[in-house]
Amino acid sequence: MKNPGHAVLLSVFLCQIYITSAQDCPSKQELQNSLHQAQKLLSAQESSYLQSLRTLKKKLSLLQDSVVQLPAKPRNLTCPALDTPAHGRKLGKVLFPGHEAHFLCDAGYELLGSETRQCRDSLSWSGQQPVCREIDECLSSPCANAGTCTDEVNGFSCVCPKGWAGPACQSPTPTFLVTVMNSPAVTAAPAFTRPARCSAVQGTTVCSCEPGFSVSGRDSSVCTDIDECKLFHNGPAGRLCLHTCVNTAGGYRCSCPAGYNLTRDGRNCKDIDECSSRQNDCTREQICVNTYGGFQCVKVECPNTRDATYAKTSAVRCERNPCPAGSRSCSQAPNSVSFHYLSLVSNLSAPRVVFRMSASRMIGDSLRFAVSGGRSRRHFSMQRLDRQTGELLLTGPVQGPQTLELELEMSELERRELLGRYVTKLKIFVSQYEF
Ligand SMILES: [Ca+2]
Numbered sequence: 425m426k427n428p429g430h431a432v433l434l435s436v437f438l439c440q441i442y443i444t445s446a447q448d449c450p451s452k453q454e455l456q457n458s459l460h461q462a463q464k465l466l467s468a469q470e471s472s473y474l475q476s477l478r479t480l481k482k483k484l485s486l487l488q489d490s491v492v493q494l495p496a497k498p499r500n501l502t503c504p505a506l507d508t509p510a511h512g513r514k515l516g517k518v519l520f521p522g523h524e525a526h527f528l529c530d531a532g533y534e535l536l537g538s539e540t541r542q543c544r545d546s547l548s549w550s551g552q553q554p555v556c557r558e559i560d561e562c563l564s565s566p567c568a569n570a571g572t573c574t575d576e577v578n579g580f581s582c583v584c585p586k587g588w589a590g591p592a593c594q595s596p597t598p599t600f601l602v603t604v605m606n607s608p609a610v611t612a613a614p615a616f617t618r619p620a621r622c623s624a625v626q627g628t629t630v631c632s633c634e635p636g637f638s639v640s641g642r643d644s645s646v647c648t649d650i651d652e653c654k655l656f657h658n659g660p661a662g663r664l665c666l667h668t669c670v671n672t673a674g675g676y677r678c679s680c681p682a683g684y685n686l687t688r689d690g691r692n693c694k695d696i697d698e699c700s701s702r703q704n705d706c707t708r709e710q711i712c713v714n715t716y717g718g719f720q721c722v723k724v725e726c727p728n729t730r731d732a733t734y735a736k737t738s739a740v741r742c743e744r745n746p747c748p749a750g751s752r753s754c755s756q757a758p759n760s761v762s763f764h765y766l767s768l769v770s771n772l773s774a775p776r777v778v779f780r781m782s783a784s785r786m787i788g789d790s791l792r793f794a795v796s797g798g799r800s801r802r803h804f805s806m807q808r809l810d811r812q813t814g815e816l817l818l819t820g821p822v823q824g825p826q827t828l829e830l831e832l833e834m835s836e837l838e839r840r841e842l843l844g845r846y847v848t849k850l851k852i853f854v855s856q857y858e859f
């Protein structure tokens with residue numbers, strides 16, 4: 425037996441049962457000694473038991489104290505709130521660890537910094553707070569014939585050198601000067617001829633006409649309108665009017681096709697921006713794209729394939745939804761598909777850079793740029809500007825009207841292993857006019 429106290433008690437008990445025939449039982453003295461020993465043992469046990477009870481009580485009260493000190497509500501285990509960049513947007517409001525915030529910039533602005541930031545377990549955000557920087561549209565040198573480019577939000581304007589006109593200084597203007605008086609359009613047809621003013625000077629009759637008329641007739645007594653449109657139709661310095669010349673009595677006027685306004689010089693035509701002037705009928709789901717001589721309503725729809733599904737994260741961008749674990753076909757699908765629309769005049773001189781794509785952030789060690797598809801790819805080639813930027817080159821003049829479609833791809837690599845694919849679908853509306 426493990427406990428000696430138990431052994432003593434057992435032998436006392438056994439001896440009480442067999443008391444009548446007790447031959448081997450201990451003596452009275454021995455029994456008293458044993459009982460005394462057992463009592464001692466019991467009191468030792470009792471004090472040790474009380475000691476552990478006191479220790480337990482103490483621990484309990486310490487625990488109670490620490491519970492009292494706890495705040496009534498659990499502390500907020502979140503990352504600090506993030507700022508929305510000026511000229512941009514922020515997607516994702518949850519500030520708990522593991523959640524992400526995405527940043528987008530308005531049209532005409534590019535994102536610098538982290539496109540995506542994640543709330544880390546340390547309650548701080550990964551990456552850098554992004555800013556939206558205005559895109560310098562002049563970087564692609566859009567003004568032809570040495571025009572001076574001025575960058576504007578989501579666009580540019582050109583100041584053309586003498587002899588050139590049009591939004592991109594692509595149209596020649598006549599360099600000669602004609603003194604003409606524009607007559608009101610209501611001038612009646614017979615007024616194309618009128619009598620000359622004649623006077624007799626030293627026996628000779630001298631006739632003269634108003635500007636825009638020339639002296640004619642057998643006796644030079646008739647003034648006939650000069651048809652400036654015919655006279656200067658194929659002049660060496662170009663045409664009188666950018667589009668159509670209308671002869672008038674004593675002058676001429678230029679007219680423009682529908683979709684254009686005559687410029688202040690009376691000779692050139694400027695495209696009407698139907699998208700900014702609300703002269704369009706695009707619905708809310710559509711994007712209005714201004715073109716030379718018109719406009720287009722386009723609708724951006726995210727691709728949904730068997731391999732991957734996409735969510736629209738801006739008006740012109742779709743991002744791949746998270747892939748199911750282990751789906752190789754999904755993880756190899758493009759990470760994002762962006763849509764871009766450009767407008768060009770017909771027969772634009774080439775080669776010229778018409779579009780640029782670059783990575784705002786880079787995880788891998790290299791980027792690869794390519795024209796990856798589209799039925800109009802033969803008109804274009806891709807070249808590299810720097811480590812992070814690819815340029816789309818229009819290789820030859822394209823005759824309008826037509827719509828070019830092509831697909832560009834930027835792939836990110838790390839030690840030649842594909843990290844991500846970013847596709848841009850480009851649609852270019854080529855006007856039927858060269859202005
Ligand atoms: Ca005339």
Ligand SMILES: [Ca+2]
Nearest residue numbers: 696715717718
């Ligand atoms: Ca237009």
